[in-house]
Amino acid sequence: MSEKVKVTVVGAGGKMGTRVTNNLAKHVDEIELYFVENSEFGVKAIRDRGFDVTPAEVAVPAADITVLAVPDSVIKVVSEGIVNLLRPGTALIILDPAAAVAKELSLRDDCTFAVTHPCHPSYFLDQDTYESRNDYFGGLGGKQDIVMALIQGDEKVFEQARKVSEIMFEPVVNSYVMGIRDIAFLEPTLVELLGATCLYAMAETVNEAERRGIPREAAISFLAGHIYNLSANFLGILDAKVSDACQVAIGLGNRLVLREDWKKIWDDTVLDNVIATMLHPENPKI
Numbered sequence: 018m019s020e021k022v023k024v025t026v027v028g029a030g031g032k033m034g035t036r037v038t039n040n041l042a043k044h045v046d047e048i049e050l051y052f053v054e055n056s057e058f059g060v061k062a063i064r065d066r067g068f069d070v071t072p073a074e075v076a077v078p079a080a081d082i083t084v085l086a087v088p089d090s091v092i093k094v095v096s097e098g099i100v101n102l103l104r105p106g107t108a109l110i111i112l113d114p115a116a117a118v119a120k121e122l123s124l125r126d127d128c129t130f131a132v133t134h135p136c137h138p139s140y141f142l143d144q145d146t147y148e149s150r151n152d153y154f155g156g157l158g159g160k161q162d163i164v165m166a167l168i169q170g171d172e173k174v175f176e177q178a179r180k181v182s183e184i185m186f187e188p189v190v191n192s193y194v195m196g197i198r199d200i201a202f203l204e205p206t207l208v209e210l211l212g213a214t215c216l217y218a219m220a221e222t223v224n225e226a227e228r229r230g231i232p233r234e235a236a237i238s239f240l241a242g243h244i245y246n247l248s249a250n251f252l253g254i255l256d257a258k259v260s261d262a263c264q265v266a267i268g269l270g271n272r273l274v275l276r277e278d279w280k281k282i283w284d285d286t287v288l289d290n291v292i293a294t295m296l297h298p299e300n301p302k303i
């Protein structure tokens with residue numbers, strides 16, 4: 018990047034806003050950064066980090082790239098105002114596909130719209146330092162991949178959004194570009210509907226083990242070690258097969274733990290209803 022890229026983060030005092038601005042702020046030679054925030058708590062958090070807050074009416078028209086880091090449930094309302102302020106030819110990045118898939122993100126034909134989402138540091142990645150190995154979310158030194166989608170707009174502007182996204186979530190190993198619904202099938206479908214649900218059940222089962230007198234540390238070690246080993250096995254990273262007895266247990270688990278029709282989570286209608294319900298739980302669609 019030869020000239021400085023102007024980046025505005027809306028919701029810069031929130032969880033993601035804080036993470037991405039901490040990384041963007043390290044690149045003063047490449048990036049001119051603006052912080053937009055509307056809550057007292059968020060404004061204080063930004064000032065406590067030594068930065069200033071700029072009104073959206075100033076920071077958004079100034080930006081080459083605007084990052085909308087507000088909760089998905091308010092993107093419909095907030096994006097109406099923010100998208101109106103974008104300078105023609107610039108980009109808006111959102112950090113989750115849900116609002117765009119649900120058609121709640123305001124769009125404009127003269128701007129580029131993208132989704133960026135972090136994969137989080139994988140336990141298969143070889144991290145270099147103690148700190149990066151202990152970075153479970155990413156952004157604190159842990160290497161990670163990101164996924165991106167162009168919702169609509171210009172490929173060149175998207176490439177600039179991609180470079181900025183790689184800084185937001187640095188150090189990034191791969192930035193994978195795919196369709197917006199592909200990202201939605203990764204999250205919520207793969208990692209929340211299925212992954213988080215299964216892992217939550219595993220954590221509840223650790224609690225049950227502890228209640229029955231099994232040392233908690235032993236149960237956690239047993240679980241984490243098996244997750245590492247079995248995922249390497251099932252994902253083809255390890256050239257090995259699980260035991261015959263484990264195959265039998267998987268068959269039983271499919272009947273006892275998973276519902277017979279669980280693969281319908283890959284139906285488009287189920288995805289749309291899940292996203293609608295996640296965005297507005299007060300009006301469930303599934």
Ligand SMILES: NC(=O)c1ccc[n+]([C@@H]2O[C@H](COP(=O)([O-])OP(=O)(O)OC[C@H]3O[C@@H](n4cnc5c(N)ncnc54)[C@H](O)[C@@H]3O)[C@@H](O)[C@H]2O)c1
Nearest residue numbers: 028030031032033054055056059086087088089095112113
């Ligand atoms: N939290 C995560 O782990 C995570 C991970 C990946 C992606 N994301 C995505 O990041 C986005 C932000 O989520 P979050 O968890 O950081 O939310 P958050 O609630 O922690 O922060 C949102 C911030 O936006 C501010 N805000 C709300 N409306 C605003 C407005 N009109 N103008 C300026 N600021 C406003 C809020 O005051 C708050 O500080 C969402 O799209 C979410 O899906 C979150």
